[in-house]
Amino acid sequence: MALIVQKFGGTSVATTERIKNVAKRIARWKKRGHDVIVVPSAMSGETNRLIALAKEISASPDPRELDVIASTGEQVTIGLLSMALQELGLKAKSYTGPQVKVLTDSVFTKARILKIDDALIRKDLDAGYVVVVAGFQGADAEGNITTLGRGGSDTSAVALAAALHADECQIYTDVDGVYTTDPRIVPEARKLDAITFEEMLEMASLGSKVLQIRAVEFAGKYKVKLRVLSSFEDEGEGTLITVEEEKTMEQPIISGIASNRDGAKLTIFGVPDKPSVAYQILGPIADANIDVDMIIQNVSQEGLTDFSFTVNRSDYAKAKAILEQSAAGLGARGVTGDNKTCKVSIIGVGMHSHPGIASQMFSALGAEGINIQMISTSEIKLSVVIEEKYLELAVRILHRTFGLDKE
Amino acid sequence: MALIVQKFGGTSVATTERIKNVAKRIARWKKRGHDVIVVPSAMSGETNRLIALAKEISASPDPRELDVIASTGEQVTIGLLSMALQELGLKAKSYTGPQVKVLTDSVFTKARILKIDDALIRKDLDAGYVVVVAGFQGADAEGNITTLGRGGSDTSAVALAAALHADECQIYTDVDGVYTTDPRIVPEARKLDAITFEEMLEMASLGSKVLQIRAVEFAGKYKVKLRVLSSFEDEGEGTLITVEEEKTMEQPIISGIASNRDGAKLTIFGVPDKPSVAYQILGPIADANIDVDMIIQNVSQEGLTDFSFTVNRSDYAKAKAILEQSAAGLGARGVTGDNKTCKVSIIGVGMHSHPGIASQMFSALGAEGINIQMISTSEIKLSVVIEEKYLELAVRILHRTFGLDKE
Structure with missing residues (x-):
């Protein structure tokens, strides 16, 4: 039995149908006996919709208030996903970032996580709940709502995995792993079984947009085992992002x-x-x-x-x-x-x-x-x-x- | 100089244009030297949209999770309204119910307010802020998000007025006051300048849907001076809802x-x-x-x-x-x-x-x-x-x- 953090991106939860599918996938892990923490993003398009509303009011919206608004996207998803899990007969419970609490600095719209209180989550996991935590958000020391910036849900998931000493942090996305190069350019591109944090950082910063850079850095720093998987395909091991020693012996000189x-x-x-x-x-x-x-x-x-x-x-x-x-x-x-x-x-x-x-x-x-x-x-x-x-x-x-x- | 609580319903904040108009109205009160707390509802249609999403997931959604979702409607409005006030050169700051904190019982989807902590609001008012508080919501003693049920923003406004000893609680709605009867039935119906809490309760429970009954009860209990006004007309004193003694001497026997x-x-x-x-x-x-x-x-x-x-x-x-x-x-x-x-x-x-x-x-x-x-x-x-x-x-x-x- 392991503790797994699973992060699902905006396209994976874009509709209520997809949220139900995500719930089924989570249920399979839970039924195998694992403890599961889930970190969903906002339904795709939702964050853009909210920011567009703010821009209708102000050309340069106040960052504190922008975070109040933008954080609602993930709040809706955690509620819906918890309900979907309950429909499958699982115990599930949602928390916003401020509820957890995910403590951040006060740099609104691009806050950094300082500390995560694991008490509530730990208690619910022990009681058999799937715990659904809103990605992308937290609260500063004064209780102001903060967001981590675009792609911040990856960072939330990794930070939760680090704080709760999870065995693995799984990032579900619309690709089934990290490829040797962009398959749209090279049809022969192959999925990598494993890649090091350092390699992943270089891949990410150079435009292979699978994972948020900050999340990879965070995972490397706290030695969180990170895995990129497809949220639409049921099979496949994805790509494991890990420290060098854990890559297989037969590693090629060039990874991508x-x-x-x-x-x-x-x-x-x-x-x-x-x-x-x-x-x-x-x-x-x-x-x-x-x-x-x-x-x-x-x-x-x-x-x-x-x-x-x-x-x-x-x-x-x-x-x-x-x-x-x-x-x-x-x-x-x-x-x-x-x-x-x-x-x-x-x-x-x-x-x-x-x-x-x-x-x-x-x-x-x-x-x-x-x-x-x-x-x-x-x-x-x-x-x-x-x-x-x-x-x-x-x-x-x-x-x-x-x-x-x-x- | 007085302390005024102003509540704006969903139709008053239905679009960003209307939110800007509401901000202008608030600014006029602020510029006359009054302290102002504003309680907006969700943009009209938004709460229904959110509940419809939940119903797509579950025929009988978990009430705790429903509140997590439904409370986001007001959270968006407080951010947008604060921005609109800032655009007019005012200092403005938003709070969700849990942030304030508006303490409620744990009866999800129809919670009752137990206590309101006035510390944050008082501090911001003293510093010259217009304080924008999300209606309809609070948190229970464990920090779970709760909502007060349909029309709960009226109750939030009255409860804030009571907790902060406001001089008046103004409910802005799409009618300009309480009428002697339904003007669609009797064109000669007249707007009442004043009505007692008891009369208002009878009017409300009999279908004159201007104010939420619970808000009127609450106002009566805590002696909060309540006024119903139009959010679309700039002039007019609306209808004051008050205790019997404060009605004018020349009061007719029948009010409505x-x-x-x-x-x-x-x-x-x-x-x-x-x-x-x-x-x-x-x-x-x-x-x-x-x-x-x-x-x-x-x-x-x-x-x-x-x-x-x-x-x-x-x-x-x-x-x-x-x-x-x-x-x-x-x-x-x-x-x-x-x-x-x-x-x-x-x-x-x-x-x-x-x-x-x-x-x-x-x-x-x-x-x-x-x-x-x-x-x-x-x-x-x-x-x-x-x-x-x-x-x-x-x-x-x-x-x-x-x-x-x-x-």
Whole structure:
């Protein structure tokens, strides 16, 4: 008998019919003798509907009041799901975040969980209840309602699993696991049986939107065994996200290929190369709340250097205008940009012990005539910026090069 | 400077546009220097939508979980209304019932308020906030979310007014006050400037659906000055509901004419007249959860009596079947019924000191050929059961007879 936390996303509870199906799935686990805590999201579309109402009242709604409103979406689902479980003859009981209580800081609309009181849940589990806890929400020390930001229900589930020392935290979603790459790009993409937290973090931040990054970080920090499963298919083990040692021995060097289409590249060239130049270029960009991803500074020639960086495509125009102003102030020769770049990455914990991986990647791309514009590396990831039109080709080539299409 | 509690019903906050209008109205009171607590209902239709969702899951939803769901309607409105007040430059802050906390018993879906903690509200009022409290809801001693039942927001408002010793509790609704009778029946019906709690109770229970009965009882008990106003018209003093002494000296004897169309009458005749006969007839009716309104037992003749009572029309068929069974057991001669009766009442605190009122009523009805089938009286009310087809005529005649059409 184990203690399982099960999180169901908005599409899994989008209608009362689907909620009944989710209840049946939970009932099977309960009837096998497990203790179950369930964390549902709001019915899909509901959070957007509520935020749209708020926007009709105010262009920039007060965050405290926005949380009062937004938190009702999950509150409705917990009630409905508890009823559905009761209809199947189970004992079930719902709690909002403030009821539990899930204590957070007071940063409304993106609060962080500080502590979870396990007393009520523990008591109900002991009495045989399935406990249904609203995801995405909590209350601060003063009792104000807070929400954790988009995708926060994943974090709620992991935090509950950590607080109650659950044996596993299962995230039910509309995919049946984590894939070697996006199956829409590479039909041969395979579901991974296991992946490490670190790999998952890189996959997630690069656009494989299966799990919220913060939830993965949280799970890694508190060693919560995390599993991604399909909420629509009854069979399948999904993908286990775990610490490195628990992955099987036969682990491939590269676990997956991630890609991100929303890139844009900016270059300021002919900048006099002084020690503070990077700060003088990037400072005004950061002040405008623009996130910079990759940064490259060329080797200086005749006291002048070129400096390139990537931003999200939606920030391109704003960043370019700022950069042009900086260029004038710095006496640079000019600014160029390209808002049609993308990023493709290979990810794998085995990578750092295999120095040949990088050249294997570059040669595979070069053989297809794909020019690499920028490169960045980490212990478990190697990313390149290329022209967006090559994205699918690059992902397919790399998927095959590193043998991910083979069992 | 006064402390005012203002309650806005579902139609007053049905859209974000209307919520903005409500905010403007509140702002005018605040800017005159008053402290204001606002109690909004859910946006109209929202509570029904939520309950319909629950019914899709379960034919008889668990009341605890139903309250978790139903309470979200008001939670959305308090957030939206607070935002709308902030848009007008006011400080505003919302609280759910559990946050306040509005302590109730644990009778889910129809809980009663036991106590209201005024600390948070008092602090915010002192700091210049308009405090927006969700109506219809509270929490029991264990922290479970409870609701007060349909129309419970009126009760919430009155209870808050009592707990915070407010100078007035204003109920904004879609009528501009309490009328001498239904203006759809009598176009000359006049808005009353004042009415006593007792009169209002009789008016409400007889179908003048302006205020929830429980709220009026509560206001009477705690001496909360209650005022009914239109949420759509800016001018007008509405109707003040108050204790008898505060009504003006020139008070008419009769304050209003109420009518109720949903009646049905049943008669069992030729029943052997024994002491326990009333119980033997009405016991099985009560056991079937059928409310009996008026009861009349004729004077016994030759050891036999006739026994009549009225029920709600929707219970007529069920009550008749039960009565026919009882008639057989009691050896009665038979059962008759009429499911097309109605009740018309005259109401006024001055009535008990004017013994001529009853005969004035009967003669007015008799002059129009309206046969009175049953009569019941109380200190401040005189009701008659008549054929339904005479309802409008009777109301108009009585309205004129007691001078209610004149200023």
